[in-house]
Structure formats: C-alpha cells, structure tokens
Amino acid sequence: MLPAPFEYHRPGSLYEALQLLSSLGEAKVLAGGQSLIPLLKFRFAAPAHLVDVNWVPGLDGIAEDGGALRIGALVRHNQVAASDLVSTRFPVLAAAAPQIADPIVRNLGTVCGSLAHADPAGDWGAVMLATGATVVARSVRGERHIPIGDFFQDIFTTALEPDELVTEVRVPAPAGRTGGTYLKLERKVGDFATAAVAAQVTLAPGGTCERAGIGLTNVGPTPIQAKRAEAYLVGKRLEDGVIKEAARLAAEESQPVSDLRGPAEYKRDLVRVLAARALRKALARAGGGR
Numbered sequence: 001m002l003p004a005p006f007e008y009h010r011p012g013s014l015y016e017a018l019q020l021l022s023s024l025g026e027a028k029v030l031a032g033g034q035s036l037i038p039l040l041k042f043r044f045a046a047p048a049h050l051v052d053v054n055w056v057p058g059l060d061g062i063a064e065d066g067g068a069l070r071i072g073a074l075v076r077h078n079q080v081a082a083s084d085l086v087s088t089r090f091p092v093l094a095a096a097a098p099q100i101a102d103p104i105v106r107n108l109g110t111v112c113g114s115l116a117h118a119d120p121a122g123d124w125g126a127v128m129l130a131t132g133a134t135v136v137a138r139s140v141r142g143e144r145h146i147p148i149g150d151f152f153q154d155i156f157t158t159a160l161e162p163d164e165l166v167t168e169v170r171v172p173a174p175a176g177r178t179g180g181t182y183l184k185l186e187r188k189v190g191d192f193a194t195a196a197v198a199a200q201v202t203l204a205p206g207g208t209c210e211r212a213g214i215g216l217t218n219v220g221p222t223p224i225q226a227k228r229a230e231a232y233l234v235g236k237r238l239e240d241g242v243i244k245e246a247a248r249l250a251a252e253e254s255q256p257v258s259d260l261r262g263p264a265e266y267k268r269d270l271v272r273v274l275a276a277r278a279l280r281k282a283l284a285r286a287g288g289g290r
C-alpha cells in the first residue's frame, strides 16, 4: 500500500528540528524508518508531517563520557554491534545488537528510534532496563532525563511528549565486577523474539550481588523490568538455587499472551529458562570469565 500524503521536512540542525516539531502539530520523527515506513504504508499511521532527522549533525556519536555510554539518536544497530568500546565494556549491549532483525534493518534502524517506537518486541527496551539507562529528550522547552523505568508506559506508548526528540540514551558504565548478556529465542534468524531476557549483575567485593538488572522482551505490553527477581538477588551469593528462584520470579513477573509464536505458558517457562541461563552467564562474566 501507499502511505497517506504527508509533508516531508529535512532540518539541518537540532534547533531547526525542535522548532519544526514544536510548530507543526501532527508530526512524526523519521530516523531509520524501519518501523515508521511500514506503519505509514499500512496506514496504521498517517501523520501530516515527517521530520527527517538524518541530516541533523551531532546525533550519530557513540562514546563513553561522564560515566556512561552515550548513544546518539542516529546510531544504528550495526554501529553498536561493530563497536569495540561496546564489545569490551558493555556486554549486554554487545550480546543484543547482532540479534536484532537482519543486516539491512540493522544498517538503518536506530537504538533511540527503537526505544521511541516502544514495541514490546523491540530488543533494546529490555537491555536498557537491565542496565539502568536514561533517555535524554529535547524540545524547545529544554532537556529532560527520563529514567528508563519511567519511559515505557503502555504498548507503543512512552513518556515522550509529541514534540520531544530523543537525542541520546545513556547507559551507565558497568562498575567493578559486572557481567551481563542478552539471550533471545526467535523462530528464525531475523525474527522478533518469542521471548528474550537481558541480565546484568554487579558483585560486591565479598562476592554477594550488589546490583541486578533483569529486562524481559515480548512478554507483556511493554518491555518488563523483573523487579522482584532483581530485589531477591541483591545481597545474596548467586548460587544455583538462588539463580533458579530469581528466574522463577522473573517468569512470574512476565505477562505473555498466546499468539503465533506460542502459548502464554510456553513463553512464561521460556522466560524462566532464559533468565536462569542469562544470570549464570552474567555471573561468570562478573567473575572474569567470558
């Protein structure tokens, strides 16, 4: 199908982009277009204006700065997958990036676009929940820092105002003995997850768990932070019985529905299995293993 008519805008600066978003009313940001263009073609979305931010300078950086990895609005999934900085310092992101879609989508789709789109099947949501990221949003009114735990509000719905542009997402640099990973089951390569789990743990000097982050993909209306499982782990030695109980809690916190990818009960049990494996891997990496 063809999209409904829209007016196309190509701002050459952040200032211009924010002015356009503020003044146009019914406008949508166009980043990688990998989610928005299909929506336009199916006429699930019919905005009067598209603001293409691909020519805005300064939004394509990926760098560690001020204790965080800063991923700019135009950083593509593949840039994360290819980043040496990410592969050496940010294991959850390094594990997730190559599992997103296929090479063509990864070449165009952006991390920030994926978060703004808020598809519960999107992989970055769970990763950002596990790592405790912050979304940075700009509008003509100024800049807001939105903790990722407050960002996803409902299916395809975020805390962003219609005129706000996500300029970057900040992922805290892992402290001391930290490890993590992202495990995803998909029906075939390139598919969205049947279910997936992001896990990151930080160990205290004595070996107990100081911080745990667990994010779940495609088992609820939003990416889910398994808060009870996280709280259960803190202060404990991550022995296998503890990991199994945390994985059971994470499965309880998931809210899957039955669909083409399988029955809800299957997906809930998949969360349990993936969470236990992800936590074991995170623990091994926190202890210095691969």
Ligand SMILES: Cc1cc2nc3c(=O)[nH]c(=O)nc-3n(C[C@H](O)[C@H](O)[C@H](O)COP(=O)(O)OP(=O)(O)OC[C@H]3O[C@@H](n4cnc5c(N)ncnc54)[C@H](O)[C@@H]3O)c2cc1C
Residues within 6 Å of the ligand: 028, 029, 030, 031, 032, 033, 034, 035, 036, 037, 038, 073, 099, 100, 101, 102, 105, 108, 109, 110, 111, 112, 113, 114, 116, 117, 119, 121, 122, 123, 124, 164, 165, 166, 167, 190, 191, 192, 193
């Ligand atoms: C065949 C296929 C398979 C896919 N498989 C996966 C998968 O396995 N895992 C996965 O996670 N994703 C998958 N995707 C989605 C893909 O990752 C998209 O790249 C991503 O969801 C959206 O990023 P984008 O840059 O393309 O955003 P766009 O499509 O340009 O925009 C998406 C939405 O976000 C808004 N938006 C974009 N950027 C910003 C911003 N900076 N500030 C404010 N709003 C913004 C837009 O207005 C729009 O509403 C798949 C897509 C396709 C086509």
